Amino acid sequence: MKFCLLNIAYDNTFFGFQLQPNVTTVQGELLKALSPIGIKKIYGSSRTDSHVRSASTIIEMECNDITKVCKIVDSVKGIIVRGYFESDEFINLRHSFEKEYLYIFNGRLNQKMVQRAIREFLKGEVSGFSRDPGRKVLLSNISFSIKNTTTLFLFSGKAFSWNFVRIAAETIIRRSEGKIDDEEWSDLLSGSKRSRYKGDANNLILLNTRSPFKFNEYKSKNLKAIQARIFQDFYWLAGLDGVPVDIAESLGFVEGEK
Known part of the structure; x- marks a missing residue:
C-alpha cells in the first residue's frame, strides 16, 4: 500500500477544511467521494476556516491507484488537483510544511x-491572537506589500491556530491606523488581553504550502473555473496565468521587521 499525497486548491464555498456534521467541508466532501474505493481517512496539511480559499493544500491518504484518486478528487465540486506524489511511508503533514497565508486589506x-x-507584533506573545490560544503557533515571518489602494499581508509559518491570521491581520491593521492605543497594544502583545478584532474570511487565502517533495503536475479539467473562484476578489491577480507557485515573490513584499 502506498501513501498518496495530492496538492489541491479549493474555493470559498466550504465551511472549512475539517470534517464537521451537517455542513459542507473539504475533508467531508473528499471522504464522501473516495469512500467507495475504500479510502476512509484523509489527512490535511492545514485546516482553513469557513469560507477561506486555498490555492495549495496537501492531503494524504493510503491508496493503490493514485491516478484514480486524482480523477475522483478533481471531480469534486469546488476542488481541483494541482499535483500528486507517492510515498512508501506515512508523512506527518501537520507542522511539516511552511505555509503562506495572504490577507488583503482594501x-x-x-x-x-x-x-x-x-516588528512589535513579532516580539510579542503571538499565540494569544487566536480563538484557541492553547494551540501552538509556529510563525516565521509577516511581510506586506502596498499596491495602489490595497495593502497585502503575507503570513509565513508551519502552524497556525484557529482564526490566528484573521485576528492578527486585523489587529495589526487597526494598530497601523492608530485605532489601538499604546495601553491596549501593550496588553495584547503581553498576552494579558486577547484581541477582539477579526478580519473577513473572504479576504484570506492559503496561498502556498511549500513541500520538499517534487509533485507531478496534474492537468485539472476544472482549472480555469476554480482558479477564477479562488481569486475572484483578488482583482490584482487577474493578469496572472494559472495558479502561480511564487505569487509572494512577484508582488514585492516588504519584510515587516526591517
Whole structure:
C-alpha cells in the first residue's frame, strides 16, 4: 500500500477544511467521494476556516491507484488537483510544511506604521491572537506589500491556530491606523488581553504550502473555473496565468521587521 499525497486548491464555498456534521467541508466532501474505493481517512496539511480559499493544500491518504484518486478528487465540486506524489511511508503533514497565508486589506496603510506594528507584533506573545490560544503557533515571518489602494499581508509559518491570521491581520491593521492605543497594544502583545478584532474570511487565502517533495503536475479539467473562484476578489491577480507557485515573490513584499 502506498501513501498518496495530492496538492489541491479549493474555493470559498466550504465551511472549512475539517470534517464537521451537517455542513459542507473539504475533508467531508473528499471522504464522501473516495469512500467507495475504500479510502476512509484523509489527512490535511492545514485546516482553513469557513469560507477561506486555498490555492495549495496537501492531503494524504493510503491508496493503490493514485491516478484514480486524482480523477475522483478533481471531480469534486469546488476542488481541483494541482499535483500528486507517492510515498512508501506515512508523512506527518501537520507542522511539516511552511505555509503562506495572504490577507488583503482594501485600504492604503502607512508603510512605516505597518512596519513598526509588525516588528512589535513579532516580539510579542503571538499565540494569544487566536480563538484557541492553547494551540501552538509556529510563525516565521509577516511581510506586506502596498499596491495602489490595497495593502497585502503575507503570513509565513508551519502552524497556525484557529482564526490566528484573521485576528492578527486585523489587529495589526487597526494598530497601523492608530485605532489601538499604546495601553491596549501593550496588553495584547503581553498576552494579558486577547484581541477582539477579526478580519473577513473572504479576504484570506492559503496561498502556498511549500513541500520538499517534487509533485507531478496534474492537468485539472476544472482549472480555469476554480482558479477564477479562488481569486475572484483578488482583482490584482487577474493578469496572472494559472495558479502561480511564487505569487509572494512577484508582488514585492516588504519584510515587516526591517
